[in-house]
Amino acid sequence: MTNDEFILRRRTVVAGAGAVAAAAALTACSTYGKGDSAAAPAPKPATAAAPGPNTAAGQPHPNALAKTADVPIGGGVISGDTVVTQPSAGSFVGLSSVCTHAGCKVADVSGGTINCACHGSKFGLDGSVVNGPATQPLAAKSVRVEGDSVMPG
Template identity: 55%
Template sequence: MTGTQETARAMTRRTVVAAVGGAGLTVALTACGGSDSGAAAPEQPPAAGGGSTPGGGTGGAAGKVLAKTADIPEGGGKVFGDVVVTQPTAGEFKAFSSKCTHQGCAVKDVSNGTINCPCHNSMFDATDGSVKGGPATMPLPAAQIVVEGDSIKLA
C-alpha cells in the first residue's frame, strides 16, 4: 500500500468515527429532550379542576386497572406508563402525569415523598405534584383515578 492510500484510508476511518460519535451525541440529546436551556419545550400548566390534561397520560384508557392498593407503598408511589400513583397517607391515593414538565422525560420513581425525574433531577411533591426541585418550574398535571375496593383505576 502506498503512503497516499494509507493516508486516504486513515482519513476515511477518522471521518466514520467522527460521524458515528456525532450521531451518538444527537441520539443522547434527543432522548434527553434537547438542550438544558429550557427553551426547547414550552411548559404547560395543569388543567383547571386538577383533571387530566392533553399529554397528561390517560389517553382514553378510562376504567383500566393500574394497580392494587397494596401495590402502592404508604408515603411512596409507583409509575404505570403515563401515570404515577402515590399514597401520601394511608388510604389516600393521588395520580399525576408521569411526564416531567421540564422537557417531557418520564419520571422514574417515588422516594422520600418526591416523584423524581432522572433526566435533569427535577423533583415533584408526591402529595400534590408541585415542584420541589428544578429545573422544572411547573407542577405535574393531576390524573384522574378511582379506587374501587382494592383496585386503582383510571377515571
Template identity: 50%
Template sequence: MLEHIRPPRRAVIVGAGLGALATAAAACSSADTPSAPASESPAAASPTGAPASGALTKTTDVPVGSGVIVGDTVITQPTTGVFKGFSSVCPHAGCNVNAITDGKIICPCHKSEFNLDGTVAQGPAKKPLEAKAVTVQGESIVAG
C-alpha cells in the first residue's frame, strides 16, 4: 500500500512566496521606454499642449498664489513667474501633504500647514518642506 506523500507546509508557503516574487520581478523588468522621439527635448510641450515626457506639469497649470501636487512633488507659484518645488512628505510625521488651499500647503495627518515657500505656517511641523529643484523649460516645469 502506498502512503500519501504530503509536502511540508513550510515548503508550500515558501514555494508560493517565491512564485509571487518571480511574477513581480518579471512585471518590473518589462521594457518601459519613453515614447518621445529621440530628437525631442524631454521638457518640450507636446502638440496637444500637455506637458511632454519628463515634465512634471505645465506652467499654466500652477495658479499664481497657489500650487499643485504632482506625484511626490509640490510645485507652487507664490508670485507671477516664480516657481518653487518641494517634497510632498511632511517633515513632522512623514505623511504626504494632500491639498493647497488659501495659499497654504496642507498635511492631513496632524494639520500642519506650510506657506507657498515651504516654510511652516502652522505646526506641529517644526521644519519646512524639503526643497526640490524645479526649472521652467518653455511651457513645462521639469525636475532639476
C-alpha cells in the first residue's frame, strides 16, 4: 500500500467515526416531540394520614421521600428520581424528575414551577408543561403520606 492509499484510508475511517458520532447525537434527540398528542394522566394527590404502624412519632420513615414539613405549600422538593410537590396545604403530588424534553433531570422547584436547567422547560406543580421546549407533562409517580413522611406509593 502506498502512502497516499494509507492516508486516504485513514481519512475514511476518521470521517466514518465522525458520521457515527453525529448520527448518535441526532438519534438521542430524535424522540423529542414523539407522542405529543397523548397526554399523561394527571397525578393523584396524596393527603395526610395518621402515622403508620412502623413510624415513631417525630421520626421520618427510613424509606421516606421527604418529611411533609420539608415540602413547602406551593412548592416542592426533589428526592432522587421523584419530585414531591404540595400544590395546596395537605395535598402532595409525586412526579418523575426526568424532563420530558431531552431526558435531563430537573434542577429545582422554585417560583411555583419545576425547572429544568438543560433547555429551560418549566412544569407546574401538577407536572403540566408551563414553558417549553417540553411538550409533554412530567410522568406521575404514586406517593402517599404516612405520619409526617411522604412515601413512595
